[in-house]
Amino acid sequence: MLLSSHPPNSILKVLLRFRKRMTKKKPSLSVRNVIWFGSKLVITLSAILCIYSLLRIHSQSKLQLSGSSYLRGSRSLEDEPFVGPPKIAFLFLARRNLPLDFLWGSFFENADAGNFSIYVHSQPGFVFDESTTRSAFFYGRQLSSSVQVLWGESSMIEAERLLLEEALQDAANQRFVLVSDSCVPLYNFSYIYNYLMSSQKSFVDSFLDVKGGRYNPKMSPVIPKEKWRKGSQWITLVRKHAKVVVDDDVILPVFKKYCKRRPPIDLSKGMQNLKLQKQHNCIPDEHYVQTLLAMSNLEGELERRTVTYTLWNQSTTKMENKAWHPVTYGYANAGPQQINKIKDINHVYYESEYRTEWCKTNSTFVTCFLFARKFTRGAAMRLLSEGLVGNFDSPTLLDTPSDR
Numbered sequence: 001m002l003l004s005s006h007p008p009n010s011i012l013k014v015l016l017r018f019r020k021r022m023t024k025k026k027p028s029l030s031v032r033n034v035i036w037f038g039s040k041l042v043i044t045l046s047a048i049l050c051i052y053s054l055l056r057i058h059s060q061s062k063l064q065l066s067g068s069s070y071l072r073g074s075r076s077l078e079d080e081p082f083v084g085p086p087k088i089a090f091l092f093l094a095r096r097n098l099p100l101d102f103l104w105g106s107f108f109e110n111a112d113a114g115n116f117s118i119y120v121h122s123q124p125g126f127v128f129d130e131s132t133t134r135s136a137f138f139y140g141r142q143l144s145s146s147v148q149v150l151w152g153e154s155s156m157i158e159a160e161r162l163l164l165e166e167a168l169q170d171a172a173n174q175r176f177v178l179v180s181d182s183c184v185p186l187y188n189f190s191y192i193y194n195y196l197m198s199s200q201k202s203f204v205d206s207f208l209d210v211k212g213g214r215y216n217p218k219m220s221p222v223i224p225k226e227k228w229r230k231g232s233q234w235i236t237l238v239r240k241h242a243k244v245v246v247d248d249d250v251i252l253p254v255f256k257k258y259c260k261r262r263p264p265i266d267l268s269k270g271m272q273n274l275k276l277q278k279q280h281n282c283i284p285d286e287h288y289v290q291t292l293l294a295m296s297n298l299e300g301e302l303e304r305r306t307v308t309y310t311l312w313n314q315s316t317t318k319m320e321n322k323a324w325h326p327v328t329y330g331y332a333n334a335g336p337q338q339i340n341k342i343k344d345i346n347h348v349y350y351e352s353e354y355r356t357e358w359c360k361t362n363s364t365f366v367t368c369f370l371f372a373r374k375f376t377r378g379a380a381m382r383l384l385s386e387g388l389v390g391n392f393d394s395p396t397l398l399d400t401p402s403d404r
Contacts, residue, residue, distance in 0.1 A: 085114050086174035088196060089167035092120040092141075093159060094181040095149075097132055103184060103380040105135025111189035119167050121146050121159045152261035156233070156285040157252065165246045168239070176237045182328075182374040183234075183308060184383060186343060192370050196307075199361040202241045205231035205306035206290040206299065207350045214282040216258040223254055229290035234308035234371075244296055251292050259284045305357045309342050309369035326374050334379035336386060343367055 092098060098120070108116065118141045120128060128138045143166055149155045160178060167173050175196045185192060196203075209215065209230035217225075237245070259282035293299060311327040329338070345368045348357045359368035375383075 082171045082174075084172055085112075086197060087115055087117050087170070087172045088175045088177060088193060089117045089119060089170070089173040091160075091163040091167060091176060091178045092118070092181065093149075093156075093163070093178060094120055094122045096123050096126055097128075098138060098181050099377050100182065100184060100375065100380045101133045101135045101138055103384055105137050106384060107185050107189060108135075108137045111193070115193055116189070117167060117170060117173055119143065119163050121149075121163050124148060152283050154252075154256045154259070154284045157255065157288045160233070160285070160289075161246055161252075164237070164242045168242060168246060174239050176239070176242045177307075177371075178233070178235050179308075179371065180234065180373050182376075183371050184373070184375045184380055185371055186309075186339065187370060195361055195366065195370060196236060198364075199303065200238065201301055201303045202238050202293075203236040203303045203305060203307045204241075204290060204293060205235075206294070206302065206304045207231060207355070208352045209287070210352045214259070214287065216282065219254050219258050223251065223291060223295065227291060227294045228287070229294050230287055231290045231304075232306040232308065232310065233285040233289070234306050234310075234373075235289055236307055238301075241293060241298060241301070244298065245289060245292060248292055251288070251295060255284050255288055258282070259287060303357075303359075303361070305348050305359065305368065307368070307370040309345070309372040310374070329372075329375045329379045331376070331378035331382050334375060334382050339372075339383070342369055342372055345369060 098104070108118075118137060120138060120142045122128070122142050124146050126132070126142060128140060128142050130136075130139070133139070143162055146162065147155050147158050149159050163178070164176060167176055177196070187195075206229045209228055214230070215225055215228045219228075261281060261283060293302065313325060313327045346359050346365065348359070348368060349355070350357065359366055
């Protein structure tokens with residue numbers, strides 16, 4: 001009997017049913033595996049996100065606590081025992097000597113010695129004595145510890161903090177005026193003293209920096225962009241705010257790391273300059289105090305303007321980086337007309353905020369500026385000769401001490 005080469009129908013049906021079951025089971029196993037692995041992945045990602053969120057909340061809470069510590073530390077100063085007349089601490093930030101010391105000497109001669117203090121930050125090792133300054137008011141007034149200051153670097157902030165820290169040691173110092181070595185007073189001591197003492201606010205030029213080229217996103221979350229401020233470094237602080245600056249150990253490290261001046265173009269580096277010029281061009285001293293006080297929620301305690309006048313000129317003929325630079329006043333352009341023009345200014349307009357800051361102290365409208373820069377020795381001599389801040393003694397002024 002010959003066997004058929006094809007299996008009977010019953011066997012075929014069984015084989016087909018078996019094959020159908022097997023093909024159905026494979027995808028069902030695969031789907032279950034996908035669902036299982038998917039579930040594990042979702043759970044893992046959720047756990048990671050939760051941990052990240054907790055760490056972020058903790059970091060922000062820590063920042064808020066550090067910010068509030070500024071306020072706690074500064075409020076404690078209000079309870080310091082202090083008896084006697086309050087003083088203005090004049091904080092001179094000098095490259096080396098003080099070229100206009102003769103003018104400031106005349107200015108201080110007309111003041112009560114109990115109403116002011118003098119502190120000078122100069123290059124390390126420089127001493128103010130009879131051989132390096134024309135005015136005895138500056139003898140020995142240099143800080144015992146100082147740093148080498150470079151323009152556009154964090155060392156400028158460190159020098160300012162050293163001046164404030166030293167001046168805070170005297171409880172009588174209630175106002176702190178940062179002064180450059182090319183700065184001149186526009187009024188006599190009595191007027192400036194009454195002007196500053198009549199206000200309980202600091203004078204800090206502070207506005208929104210909308211251009212965005214200086215803020216480095218890596219500063220976040222310690223310094224959020226909405227708290228980033230810009231302004232003149234020439235500040236006048238009340239004691240409370242001076243203490244906030246000196247006590248800061250949160251904002252300054254971030255500035256040192258991320259707020260750096262863009263290096264100038266170096267032709268020897270060729271195409272590498274393109275990469276270097278894409279860096280954030282951040283000038284620390286134009287942002288630090290302003291941002292710190294904004295972070296400390298103290299802007300409501302400020303007159304958001306400076307009392308030191310600077311005339312800015314955007315000329316590209318003598319500049320490397322096509323930036324704004326201050327105009328220098330010499331003998332020819334430091335006459336009564338120019339000085340009175342500065343004295344007549346009674347408001348400042350901040351374009352980035354569409355804000356007009358009308359100058360006032362203790363709710364009384366006043367002239368905006370008490371000081372001005374940048375003045376040469378010749379310009380300072382003309383101011384004295386025309387009786388702006390004191391008597392003019394030509395032979396004494398021309399007797400220049402050595403600059404050792």
